[in-house]
Amino acid sequence: MQSYTEENYLKIIYHLSEISHPVQTNAIAERIQTKAASVTDMIKKLSEKELVNYVKYQGVTLTEKGKLTAINIVRKHRLWEVFLVDKLNFKWDQVHEVAEELEHIQSNLLIERLDEFLDFPKVDPHGDPIPDKHGNFAEMTFVKLSKLKDGDQGTITGVSEHSSAFLKHLEKLGLTLGKRVEIIDVVEFDGSVELLLEHEKLNISREVAKHILITKN
Amino acid sequence: MQSYTEENYLKIIYHLSEISHPVQTNAIAERIQTKAASVTDMIKKLSEKELVNYVKYQGVTLTEKGKLTAINIVRKHRLWEVFLVDKLNFKWDQVHEVAEELEHIQSNLLIERLDEFLDFPKVDPHGDPIPDKHGNFAEMTFVKLSKLKDGDQGTITGVSEHSSAFLKHLEKLGLTLGKRVEIIDVVEFDGSVELLLEHEKLNISREVAKHILITKN
DNA sequence: AATTATTTTTAGATTTGTCTAAAATAAGAA
DNA sequence: TTCTTATTTTAGACAAATCTAAAAATAATT
Ligand SMILES: [Mn+2]
Ligand SMILES: [Mn+2]
Ligand SMILES: [Mn+2]
Ligand SMILES: [Mn+2]
Numbered sequence: 001m002q003s004y005t006e007e008n009y010l011k012i013i014y015h016l017s018e019i020s021h022p023v024q025t026n027a028i029a030e031r032i033q034t035k036a037a038s039v040t041d042m043i044k045k046l047s048e049k050e051l052v053n054y055v056k057y058q059g060v061t062l063t064e065k066g067k068l069t070a071i072n073i074v075r076k077h078r079l080w081e082v083f084l085v086d087k088l089n090f091k092w093d094q095v096h097e098v099a100e101e102l103e104h105i106q107s108n109l110l111i112e113r114l115d116e117f118l119d120f121p122k123v124d125p126h127g128d129p130i131p132d133k134h135g136n137f138a139e140m141t142f143v144k145l146s147k148l149k150d151g152d153q154g155t156i157t158g159v160s161e162h163s164s165a166f167l168k169h170l171e172k173l174g175l176t177l178g179k180r181v182e183i184i185d186v187v188e189f190d191g192s193v194e195l196l197l198e199h200e201k202l203n204i205s206r207e208v209a210k211h212i213l214i215t216k217n
Numbered sequence: 218m219q220s221y222t223e224e225n226y227l228k229i230i231y232h233l234s235e236i237s238h239p240v241q242t243n244a245i246a247e248r249i250q251t252k253a254a255s256v257t258d259m260i261k262k263l264s265e266k267e268l269v270n271y272v273k274y275q276g277v278t279l280t281e282k283g284k285l286t287a288i289n290i291v292r293k294h295r296l297w298e299v300f301l302v303d304k305l306n307f308k309w310d311q312v313h314e315v316a317e318e319l320e321h322i323q324s325n326l327l328i329e330r331l332d333e334f335l336d337f338p339k340v341d342p343h344g345d346p347i348p349d350k351h352g353n354f355a356e357m358t359f360v361k362l363s364k365l366k367d368g369d370q371g372t373i374t375g376v377s378e379h380s381s382a383f384l385k386h387l388e389k390l391g392l393t394l395g396k397r398v399e400i401i402d403v404v405e406f407d408g409s410v411e412l413l414l415e416h417e418k419l420n421i422s423r424e425v426a427k428h429i430l431i432t433k434n
Numbered sequence: 435a436a437t438t439a440t441t442t443t444t445a446g447a448t449t450t451g452t453c454t455a456a457a458a459t460a461a462g463a464a
Numbered sequence: 465t466t467c468t469t470a471t472t473t474t475a476g477a478c479a480a481a482t483c484t485a486a487a488a489a490t491a492a493t494t
Contacts, residue, residue: 024471024472025471025472026470026472036471036472036473037472037473037474039472040472040473040474041473056472057471059472
């Protein structure tokens with residue numbers, strides 16, 4: 001059994017692993033809002049428990065055990081987000097903070113029953129995949145909207161930025177999960193994108209386009 | 218904002234206040250599974266924060282602020298228990314431990330929405346009243362089954378013992394909330410109670426009868 | 435009232451997770 | 465390769481919550 005704090009470290013290391021291998025001390029410190037020295041301390045503890053592989057000055061990687069633990073926390077986080085949106089009518093920009101707490105509740109029965117109650121969702125309110133109880137993810141095929149060309153069509157199936165400001169902005173524009181879009185033009189000057197959303201013309205900045213994930217179809 | 222630990226102390230002090238005023242250090246230590254010395258330390262801290270009134274060697278009482286905090290935790294605990302039973306099909310003997318964790322989740326929006334989602338329940342799965350968001354309880358009128366006389370009738374509306382062993386026992390006997398019972402005889406020898414439950418005769422020990430709460434009707 | 439028993443508090447130590455400041459290592463530039 | 469900079473680790477300290485053992489206060493008995 002891990003502490004609340006250890007779980008948070010494992011989860012952050014897991015997410016950062018998708019970006020760099022091994023994960024650097026400073027990167028963890030930044031994400032977890034703490035100091036590098038504290039991270040070193042915790043890494044040693046996690047290493048002691050064989051949840052991470054650690055080589056001094058080289059950074060950490062998760063062991064199989066650590067990875068499974070981390071994935072389970074991600075599973076809980078995302079299931080709770082679905083619960084909050086689907087059952088309690090939270091907006092997609094309101095769920096993350098609460099899920100950060102709920103993800104640490106310890107009860108396998110609870111999470112299996114919640115999964116069932118939610119009808120075994122495959123993705124969370126931001127389009128992120130929900131691993132099953134064995135830690136397996138359904139394969140997802142996203143393309144960044146900013147990579148699309150004139151005339152391309154697709155459905156919004158995810159976002160890669162979870163800040164409330166960004167999500168509220170998308171909501172206001174009507175760019176929510178499941179909506180179909182068609183690219184009219186990628187403006188050469190600033191990379192902004194003109195697109196068609198439910199027969200309405202819309203222009204979004206390149207910065208916004210980079211964080212919208214599309215499944216082409 | 219209080220820590221997880223402080224919240225637990227406040228809740229225990231609140232519950233113990235129903236039994237003795239003021240609440241003794243040792244009583245808290247026993248309930249919270251810790252040592253008297255630790256309780257003294259925490260009491261000082263809570264007193265510092267004006268959540269309890271504390272006189273050395275005399276024990277503690279909750280201040281208005283402390284009481285409201287405690288009631289809010291009780292509210293969350295009981296709402297979560299209702300959720301677990303009504304929505305996730307937990308048995309009434311399975312909910313307490315999980316609710317002990319869930320009661321510490323910090324989000325007013327969450328708890329108000331949960332309340333609504335559960336259709337504003339007035340009692341939890343053990344018949345305990347759920348305070349509203351202002352801390353007000355609906356008045357309950359229970360009588361211990363062990364206080365009833367031959368011929369008395371009533372409905373089971375609560376239990377005053379929450380151990381899994383006891384609750385499972387009641388479940389097995391069919392003595393669950395909402396069931397109507399009629400006293401046939403209180404056995405003089407051992408105080409055990411003969412009763413009628415859905416046209417079936419049943420004998421329960423005095424010990425069991427003491428923890429079943431009845432609303433006469 | 436004096437003695438004994440119980441309860442509570444203090445003193446000092448421990449564990450977990452954190453911090454600052456200084457030292458060590460690694461990486462990049464000249 | 466040597467100097468400089470960035471990153472990481474150590475050393476030592478601290479706050480929160482806990483503990484043990486001893487001292488102090490209160491309550492119960494004789
Ligand atoms: Mn999230
Ligand atoms: Mn999410
Ligand atoms: Mn309970
Ligand atoms: Mn209950």
